[in-house]
Amino acid sequence: MSTWAEPNPSAARPGDWADPGFFSSRLSRESGFWRLLWIMVLPPEGSRIIPTPAGYALILVALGLGTAAYNTASNILFMALSLLLSSLILSGFLSWLNFKGTRWRLNLPTQFRVGEKADLQIELRNTKALLPTYNICFNVRTRGPGKKERVFLDSRLNAGEQRRLGWIYRPQERGRDTIIVSGLESQFPFGFLRKIVGGGIKHPITVFPARIDYTFQPPVGHHARRRGEASRRPGGGAELINIRRYQQGDSQRLVHWKASARLRRLMIRQMAEENRDGYLVFVESPASLWSEEGKLHAQTAERFEKLCSFAGSLAEDLFRQGSLIAYAINDEPVSPVKRLHDLNAFLLKLSTLAPVEHYQPSPEITSYNLITFRPGVGASVHAYVGGNSVGTA
Template sequence: SLRLTPEGVRFLLLTLAVGVAALNTGNNLLYLLLAMMLSLIVMSGILSEQCLRHLVIRRRIPDHIFANRPALIVLSLMNRKPRLPSFSLRVLDVVEGKTVDRGIHVLHLPAGASVTQSYPILFPRRGRHRIEGFKVQTRFPFGLFIKAAHVPVSSDLVVYPELRPLPDGLLHDLAVLGHDQAVSRRGQGVGLYNLREYLPGDDSRMIHWKTSARQARLMVRETETEDLRQVTLALPTAIPAEGFPSFEQAVSLTASLAAYFQEQGFAISLLVGGREILSGMGEEHFYHMLHVLALCTPTVAEGSALGVPEEFGMLGERTMRGEITLVILPWPDPSMQQLAQGVSRVFHLWEMP
C-alpha cells in the first residue's frame, strides 16, 4: 500500500503548480524543474519498493504469558537482498485487523544483515489471543510517501489468568490448614515410623540392632514416608443466566492459589466445572492447570441452582482422607454451598473485595 505524507501532499501541490506555470508560460526552466520533481516522485516509489523486498521477520514469544503482566517479545528482522540495504524501516503488529505500533524502528539494515529488537506486550485478559502478522513501513528516500507491506506471520498464544498476591491473613490460614492436614504414613523415607518384629522377606538393612539385642529377637525399623501434602482446588463454572461479574476474579484466585501451593511443594489436583486435572507436581503440571484455567468459560444456567458435577460430590471424601479441599464459588449457588460444608475452606467471591 502507498500513502501520502503531509510533506508529500505539499510536494504534489507544488509540482502541480509548477506544471501549470510551465504550461502557461512555456518557460523551459519551469519544464526542467517539473521534470526533476516528477522524477523524484518516481524514484521515491521505486526505492521504497526495493527497501521492503526480501525482508524476513520472525517473532519469539515467551512460553508462559500472564494477564496484566508485561511479557517481552523478541523480533528479528533480516535483509536477504544480496547487495541493496534497507532504510527507515518501521515494524508494526497487526491485531484484529488493526495496526499496533510497538516502537520498532530500524534506520539502516545492510544487505545480508539482521537485527534483533525486543518490546514489552501486555494482555489485559486471559484466554486465546492471536497476532495476525506484521506491517512493515518505510518513508525512504524523501519522506513523500509511506510505503507499507503486509507480512502474514501469525502467532497464536494462550494467556494465563492474572496471578495476584494473596493477603497475609489468607497465607497464615493456608499455612495452618496445611499443617493440620498433614498425616504421617508408612513408606519410603528417613523418619522413624514404627519398630516391629522381623518377618521373612524383610530387608536385612532395616534391622535395628540395638533394639534387637535388648529384646533378644530381630526387630525391623519402619520408616515414615516423606510428607506428600495434597490439595484440591475446585472452581464451579456455572453462573446464573444474567451473568455474574466475579467469575473472572474466581479464576484469578484459583490460579493464585495454585501458584502458592506449587511453591509450597503440594501435589495439586484441579476441578474446573466437569473437568478434572489429576493430582500432580512440578512446573509442567502447574502450567497445564493454568492452561485449563486460561481457557475455561462460564456455563450459563437456567434457574437458581445447578446440578452439581459428580467430581464435586467427592470433595468431602477427599477432605476425610487428609487432603486440603478448597472451593472457589463465583456466585451463591445453593447446591454448591450445601455441598461445600464438608470441605476445608470455601471462598465466596461475591463477598470478597
Template sequence: MDRPRSARAGAGPAVTPEPSRLARALASARRWLRPPRVLRPTRAGWMFFLITFGVGFAALNTGNNLLYLVLSLMLAFLVLSGVLSESTLRGIRVRRRLPRELFAGAAATVGLEITNEQARVASFAILIEDRVLEDGDEKREAGRCFALRIGPGETILRFYSFTAKHRGPIRFVEFKVFTRFPFGLFSKSLSLESEDSALVYPGIEPLSVPPDFGGARDLGDGICSAVGAGAAVSGLREYANGDPLRRIHWRSSLRRGTLFVRQVESEQQREIEVRLRTAGQRPGEAFERAVRWTASEVIALLETGSRVSLRTDEALIPADHGAFQRGRLLGFLAEVTAGARVSEAS
C-alpha cells in the same frame, strides 16, 4: 449434579477448527485482489505535490524552459522516492518470538526477528507493526518496533511490549511493514501473513499463602485438604520454571554451571486442593475475579513446593507439583467458563 470428571494434562495453543473450502477460497481471492503495496502521502508529501502542481501550472502558462526543467527534476524526485522505498521493502521477512507465558492485563515482551534476504541492498527505516486477533474482535495493533538499517543478508532482533486484554486463546495474524525512506514523502507498506496461536492465562495478583487452609469464599473458590507437614530430600534435578528459589542447591549449581534444585519425596509433600465454583455462575467481572484469584492461589501454592489440585463443579485436575502442573492448571483456568462444562485440556 454431574459427577466431576478428570481433566487431562496439558495446556497450550487452542486448536481451531479447519476452515471450510469456501472460506479458504475467499481468503485466497482476497490475497490475490489485495494490492502488493499500499502508498500513502505524508504531510510533507502533500506539500510537495502542491508545489509540483504549481510549478507545472506555471510552466504551461509561461512556457519558461527553466520551469520545465524544475518540473522534470521534481517528477524524477518522486520516481526516485518510489524506487528506493521499494528496494527497502523487498526481501524483508519477519519471524515472531512469543514468550512462554502470557497473562491477561500484564505486559509481556514479544521478540521479532527481522531479516533482509536481499544479497546486495540494505533496508532502511523499517517499522514493523504486529497484528493480533482476540476472541473474535477486530484485528488490532499488538505492538511496534523500528529498525534503522538492516544490512544485506542480516537478521536483527527487536522487541515490543504486548498486553493481552483478557484470558483465553488469541491469534497473531500478520505483520505490517512500513517505510518512509528515503525522503519522507510517502509511507509505503506491505502485509506479511504470519499466524501464531497463544493461550493467555488469567491475570495474577501477588499474594502469600493463607495461614488458614480451610474454608470457602463467596465467589466459590477455596483451599482445603492440607496433607503432610514436610518434605524429605531425595536427590537433585535441574531447575524448572515455577520451582521455588529456596530449593536451589547453590553448591551443586556453581559446580555444574546450571541451576539444580533439591528433589523431594512426593508422598511427603503437602497436598492442597483449590476449588472454583462454576455451576450457577454468570459470565462477567465477578466470575473473572474468581478465576484470577484462583490462579493467584495456584501460583502461590506451587511456589511453596506443594502438590496442588484443582476442582470445579464439572472437572477435577489431580494433584501434582512443579512447572508442568503450573502450565496444566493455568491452561485449564485460561479457558474455564461459568455455568457450563469446559473442554478437557488437550
C-alpha cells in the same frame, strides 16, 4: 516460540524466508520485471502508497509547475516538473530495493499473564548481498483491547545482518488473543510517500489470569499437619527419584536393566511416593453461583475474574510448597500435578473458564483434601477446606 513470515500472504508458508511479494522464484526475470511494474501501478491487496505531508506539498507544487509550464510553454518549468516526477519514480525504485531481501519473524515469550509485561521481539534479517536496509517500521496490535504499537528500525541494517526489535505488551484480559504484525512500512528514501507492504504475521496466544493478593490459613489439626509433609519420599509412585543397589525383598519389576548392565550389578528404580498429603484445588463455575440470570454483570464479572485469579495464584503457591497434588474443574476428571507442565495446564484452563449451566463433579475428588471456592460479599471470593473458611481474595 517464533514464527517466520513474509508480507505476501499468498506465498507465505511456515518457515519460509522470502521476498516481500515483489518477485517469486518461480517467475523468469522477464515476467518478474513486468510484475514489478504492475505492482507499482496497482499494488496488491494490503499494500498501499500514502503521501506524507511533504508528499502532498510535492504534488501541489508539481500541479502548479505543470499548469505554469503548459500556459507559458517554458522549457525550464517543464524540466523542473520532470525533476519532481522523476523523484517520485526514483523513490519507488529505491523503496523496492529497500524492501527486497527483508525477512522477519516474531519471537514470543512462553507465557502471558494479565497485567504483567511481556517482552515481544521481531527478528529482522537483511539477506541482500550488498545494499543495507533503512527506515523499516512494523505495525503491531492485538485483537483484544490495547493500542496499536509501531516498532521501528532506528538504524541501518547492513547486508547479511540480523537484529531484534522489541516492544512491551501488557495483556488486559485473560483468555485467547492474537498478536498481529500487520506488515512492513517505510518512507525511505525521500519521505514523500508511505509505502506499506501487505500481509504479515498472526499468532494466537492465551493469557493466564492475573496474580492477586489473598489470605490463606489452613485449618488447625489434621489438614494442617498433612499439608507440610514431603512429597518426594521413596514409595510406589510413578516418578523416578533415584537408582540404588538391589536389596533382598525388592520387587523384580523395579530392576533398572540398563543401569544394571552398565554397572554390572542389579540396580533398583526408587520411585516417589504418591502424594496424598496435599490439596486438590476444585474450581466450580455454575452460572447459578457466579452470574445473575445467566448474564455476567459488572460486579459478578469482577467476582468471576477474581475466582480465576485466586484459584490460579493459590495453586501456584501450593505447587511451590509441594502441597498441590491435583486439580479439577467442574465435571472434568481429577488431574494430578507432578511438574510445572501440569500446573500450566491448570492455568491454561482457567484462562478460558466460563460459567456453565449443568455439571456433575467427578467422584474422585472426595478422597482428597479439597479446596473449594464460593462468592462472598461484594466482589470477594472465599476458599474453603472441609467446610471451614481458610482464605479470601
